[in-house]
Amino acid sequence: MCRALENLPTTCLERAKELKTRFGNFLLKQELNIMGHSKKNTKLTLEDRQKWTQSFHELLLHNDGLCAFTAFLSSEYSEENIAFYLACEDYRNTKTSSKLCSKARKIYEEFVCSDAPREVNLDHETKTSTLNNMEQPTLSCFNLAQSKIYTLMEKDCYPRFLKSTVYQELITQHVG
Missing domain, CATH: 1.10.196.10 (Regulator of G-protein Signalling 4; domain 1)
Incomplete structure (x- = not known):
């Protein structure tokens, strides 16, 4: 590229x-x-x-x-939107719990945190909720953020x- x-x-x-x-x-x-x-x-x-x-x-x-x-x-x-969406889909399909934390951190640092290299447009509440979810990552920790980006792309x-x-x-x- x-x-x-x-x-x-x-x-x-x-x-x-x-x-x-x-x-x-x-x-x-x-x-x-x-x-x-x-x-x-x-x-x-x-x-x-x-x-x-x-x-x-x-x-x-x-x-x-x-x-x-x-x-x-x-x-x-604005390809960061679809990249984030697909990263979340990939994350949700993670089979081993040992990979959840590192994958979650990578997604958060690349797309969600302030000044992320490919930061997606999320409101403060969604970012805060996602950060809180990062304390103990589960397969659903990005659901809200992914839903917001999906809706943004759809509309x-x-x-x-x-x-x-x-x-x-x-x-x-x-x-x-």
Whole structure:
């Protein structure tokens, strides 16, 4: 990613075209892996792409939908939201209690605490509640924070994604 940032075009129009190209190329890769969400060799159909408009949940259930939405958030410089959501999903699936504490601390330090490198937009009460949960981490210690970020993406980012040029082109593009 850092290498890509070094060669950014100078004008907004060139930047938009580059993002559109990268977004499209990203979706066409046969093997995708976003935090354990891997895609088998299946073709993306128009029906799949249209399901994404039914609900935000439906979009996230489909690996290509998740990938497209992640790329969209990256183009808006807000990919920390989906990264946090997926980190919480991964955390909730932790099988051994010995890993809970270290995973919880990592998520908290990366996304929740003030001045975190990828800080998500949470209100003071949610941050305080999450910090209190960190004293004895359980599988549900991030539930409130994750729910807030999910709602933020569903109500704010998801409608913009559906209206985006790139998504509209995905709908009209012949794939499969």
